[in-house]
Amino acid sequence: MELIPAAVEAFSEKYTSPESGLMYKLNRETHLKFELPHMLSGQVQGEFLRIVSHMIRPRRVLELGTYTGYSAICLAAGLTTDGILHTIDVNEELETLCHQYFEASGNADKIKMHIGKAADIIAQLDEVFDLVFIDADKAGYVHYYDQVWDKLRPGGFILADNVLYHGQVLAPESEQGSQAKAMVRFCEKVLADDRAEQVLLTIRDGVLMIRKK
Known part of the structure; x- marks a missing residue:
């Protein structure tokens, strides 16, 4: 299903700040060398993440799902001078590439990459986070x-x-795949949580922005 018409996507990209040379290079390398390049945030969502980070000025950020590091670099852009971003991914084969781009971004000292199961690593982190980005396994x-x-x-x-x-997620439940069903369950859970307030943004494949009251 085409969520956003191609003409609207193109218009959005035209009036969004362009990728830096580094981010363009990472985008291209991801598309040329790796499977599932659509997992990369890309220009519009990446710029959204970067601006949110600058708005919040977080001291601690947690990212679940590093992939090739594009979103981590965007999220690290607004960190405080003593800020740290913890990013977790299960795929150790991408670690070297991520570190290369983290170094090139100038924020390698603020990005700590963890390889392993997210649930196990989260439990070991003794941190209070200002911002969390969930982009891992949908279930x-x-x-x-x-x-x-x-x-x-x-x-x-x-x-x-x-x-x-x-x-x-827009299809009848009987026609939804397991991943779509997981996303509906998640959205329903957040909707029912009176500790939270949220807005679902129709950016790219949908971003649910949640604020802890």
Whole structure:
């Protein structure tokens, strides 16, 4: 399903700040060398993440799902001078590439990459986060939400990616795949949580922005 018409996407890209040379290079390398390049945030969503980071000026950020590091670099852009971004991914084969681009971004000293299962690593992090970006396995979103909630400061934000899941969430439940069903369960959970307030943004594949009251 085409969630956003190509003409609207092109118009949005035209009037969004362009990728830096570094981000363009990472975007191209991801598309040329790796499977599932659509997992990369890209220009519009990447710029959204970068601006949110500058708005919040977070001291601690948690990212679940690093992939090739594009979103991590965007999220690290607005960190305070003593800020740290923890990013977690299960795929160790991407670690070298990520570190190369983290170094080139100038924020390598602020980005700590963890390889392993997100649930295990989150439990080991003794941090209070200002911002959390969830972009990992869709079936795990509900659990990750519960797991990070007590580590998120009051007034802190969670951004959950892919909540529209290619438009499959709009289909009757009987026609939804397991990933789409997981996204609906997650959105329903957040909607029912009176500790949170949220807005679903129709950026790219859908971003649910959640604020801890």
